Amino acid sequence: MDKKSFTFDEIKLKLVNYCVYQDRCHAEVEQKMKEFMLIPEAKEEIMLYLLQENYLNEERFTRSYIRGKFYIKHWGKGKIKMNLKQKQISEKLISKCFDEIDEADYEKTIRKIFEDYYSRQKDQKEYQRKSKTIKYLMSRGFEYEKIIDTFDET
Template identity: 40%
Template sequence: MAKESFTLEEATRKLEGYCAYQDRCHKEVIKKLQDMGMIPIAVDTIISHLIKENFLNEERFAKSFARGKFNIKKWGKQRIIAELRHREISRFNIQTALKEIEGTQYQITFDALAKKRLQQIKETDIQKKKKKLADYLLYRGWESHLVYDKVNELVG
């Protein structure tokens, strides 16, 4: 079956909707256009249109990504940074995005997450319990110095 083809106008409208639905990073939009079979010059034309018309804004994407992953998924800064880097977001925009996470709220969330997870760990061996709690918090991207201080405070 032949791949569906789009005119520049159709692809532009389609991507405006794609970006209006949810903030996107440049990498996602380029991938979407390539999957649609658009040639590189068309990709560049559409990307510049989306930026000019404010459908595509990497700083806005980074900020909403950081807020969402912190507030909803309870990710720490390390995981957020890694995920934004994976999406090829600039260092400047990553730093700007991290400012969306308020310091005291970060501590409160971390404390609550650690305590909640500790309640769920049924392990009786103190060392294994500490390791399970630390692994969970590190996987979620919380800074190691915070994790180890919290584990020693809560367990043992």
């Protein structure tokens, strides 16, 4: 099947809509552009346009990504950071944007996930319940120190 060919303006509009639908990072837009086999100059022009018109905004993307992954998916900072790095977001920007997560909410979330998971491990010895719960929370991206602090409070 032949790939349908689009005009430059059609491609530009498709990429605008791609960014409008959901905040995107540069890497995602570059990946999407590969579908259209554009010449480097055209890619650059579209990228510049998306940035100038604020359709593409790395900080806005990072902030909404952090909010979504924490408040909706309940991921810890470690997992969020790792995933943002895979999207080529800089360490500096990630750190700057972590203020999207309220510290009290973060601790509350760890405690809630901890209690839910821990209470489901009924048929195990105490130390197994604890170690499984710690492993689980770490796999969700929560920091070991924060998890241990939560343990000490319970």
